[in-house]
Amino acid sequence: QVQLQESGPGLVKPSGTLSLTCAVSGGSISRGNWWNWVRQPPGKGLEWIGEIYGEIDHSERVHYNPSLRSRVTISVDRSKNQFSLKVISMTAADTAVYYCARGYSSSSLDYWGQGTLVTVSS
């Protein structure tokens, strides 16, 4: 059974940088799945952030939400079986529960972490 667990700070200052990590257990991150980040502002819907391909390739394959592309970086650490999210220039609008999830058939998301609340406040 694949399990994902997000970790990182619960509070980020305005204009600061968010760094989150998603640890994957019960399976190898290098097996060819896409690994995703999704967020959900309080009381609102889901917003896809981006994804990274787990299998070693000629070059890192990453896709981003066009509305967040300029501020977001997703990376993978295969030696630690985890992947990460970095968001710069955080504002109150970035306050949300951040989820990591595994990509399955046709980009569906079959396994999710429990989510971690990140609040942007001074």
Place this chain on the structure above:
Amino acid sequence: SYVLTQPPSVSVAPGQTATITCGGTNIGGNSVHWYQQTPGQAPVLVVYDNIDRPSGIPERFSGSNSGNTAALSISRVEAGDEADYYCHVWDSSGDHSVFGGGTKLTVL
């Protein structure tokens, strides 16, 4: 950017069938996925690739997709089905995923 439109809310009596729609231009040409989310919990995949169910999801959950509308149907609705439901597709023209705005299912 590709837009998916869901009704904000759907209400249904127990034992009846609930249908939640997801509209998008030529969505019938995409693979549509559906998630169920209860308060405080992570989303759960209930239908993927339009009609397939992950293991453990009851047969009461079914999907369809044609033209400009995809739909999730829940037959013999139970109180435990009360949740928010989201549709999701991969927008190949832009190389990114898109979620619908979500539908709150209320069991009367």
